[in-house]
Amino acid sequence: MIELYEKVGAMHIHTVFSDGTGHHGEIIRAGVEAGLEFLLFSDHRTLEPKRRGREGFQDGVLVGIGYEINDHDNHNHLLAFELDREVEWGLPAVEYTRRVVEAGGWAVVAHPDERRHFLAEFPPYPWTAWASEDFQAMEIWNQLSEWMERLNRWNKLWRYLNPRRTSLSPTRWTLEVWDRLNLKRRVVGTGGVDAHAHFYPLVANIGVKIFPYKVHFRSILTHVLLTEPPVKDDAPAALKQLFAAMRAGRIFISNRFVGEARSFRFWAEDIRTGAVHLPGDRVPAGSELQFVIKTPLPGDQAVLVKDSRLVWKRRESAIPYHSGSPGVYRVEVRRRGRAFIYSNPIVIEGE
Ligand SMILES: [Zn+2]
Ligand SMILES: [Zn+2]
Incomplete structure (x- = not known):
């Protein structure tokens, strides 16, 4: 067996640059405390944090910045990494996916399988643009998405109080679609935390955060296997190395709540x-x-x-x-x- 270098991190993180409640600094500190080695941010519709220099090594954590695109119906969420500029806004999903790839980006379909209908405040945002043959990866397990998907008015409180117990597994539908796609071409499976740390009011102005970043960072993690020793200090080169391994599919996904999956x-x-x-x-x-x-x-x-x-x-x-x-x-x-x-x-x- 060849020698591999494992990097463990979290993908799909929102900040105050869109609808998250955390700033990069505090989120990165939560990542450090959780023992993570990389964090990949993806705010809705903007790469502004990248332009403001938030990418790079911070407290030893490699920080990468992409963004999340959606269509007019707010469906078809796509994570786009390794881009310097947003693609044109307002296009259909098949088209923005193609543009992301043409611009050299890595296009990851987010939370493809959402069907919930219990609570008006959490409508589903499924992927429907399966006609696209351009996306290179898809989230097979998204922590927030799964949490919301199984939410109803009776289990709400229990789910607020036990966020990590609610991560059970990717949906069978997602796994089958993913396997079928891979018969034809490589579609990499990724894990997403979809962290926002939204404030959700329960009674009057008393509420909870769903969920603090530190909770997300102990849930669905992405393990990347490098075939060369990890690049240190030079952040652009380190990100290039990380994304090259991810694009190649050298990934496994774990639920940190169940245990430490390093060395699988x-x-x-x-x-x-x-x-x-x-x-x-x-x-x-x-x-x-x-x-x-x-x-x-x-x-x-x-x-x-x-x-x-x-x-x-x-x-x-x-x-x-x-x-x-x-x-x-x-x-x-x-x-x-x-x-x-x-x-x-x-x-x-x-x-
Ligand atoms: Zn989304
Ligand atoms: Zn998101």
């Missing part, structure tokens, strides 16, 4: 050539692979999924599995019955 690994060895393939890789038809999974703890349950179907599950570490059958192979890990880790897939292409 999933890779495949080509039986004939000995070449090692990492999540995000696509290998040609006819390849024979030995898949290897290493869970963080021996008691964790590893589940190998091919084309959305369970292939096998086991409670062992470093279990190999041999296959030459074309398909999208990825791993889910459960701990104490809870969804814990989702890898990106390794794909054996069809004929």
Whole structure:
């Protein structure tokens, strides 16, 4: 196995530059306290924080700034990273997605599967522009989105009081759409916190924050695997390195509430050539692979999924599995019955 360098961080963070309540400094401090190594911000419709120099290393945390675009109906939220300027406002989703990619940006579909209808104050913002073939990634697990999705007037208070207990798993629909897309082309799966720290009034002016940034930073985390030693000091180069790994699909997603997922690994060895393939890789038809999974703890349950179907599950570490059958192979890990880790897939292409 080749040496990998793991960076753990949080994606999809809002600040006072749009509808979040926190300033960059305090949010970064919350990230440091949570032990995170990178934070990727995405305020609605503006890259202003980037123009004001908020990108870079701060307190040892690598800060990247993108933004979140939406259409006129407020649907089709798209996170756009690695851009210096916003694309033209007011276009349909297929079009702004294309422009983001053409401008060299990384286009990530946000919270694609929202259907809630219980509370008027939280309408759904699903992705409907599936005609687009340009987006390069999608959020498969979004903390705030899942929290709101299962909210109703009876469980409201419990959910306010137990925010991290409410992260159960990505939706089956999202996972199936994601797997199907990967049959054709690489679509990277990411995790989002969608942190705003909104103030929500319960009675008169007494209310709660949903949720403090520090709560988000202990929920859905994104683990990025670098194949070269991490760049230090030079922030633009470090961001370039981080995004290159993310674009390549070298990502797994964990729920920090369930446990510490660092050191999870999933890779495949080509039986004939000995070449090692990492999540995000696509290998040609006819390849024979030995898949290897290493869970963080021996008691964790590893589940190998091919084309959305369970292939096998086991409670062992470093279990190999041999296959030459074309398909999208990825791993889910459960701990104490809870969804814990989702890898990106390794794909054996069809004929
Ligand atoms: Zn959104
Ligand atoms: Zn958002």
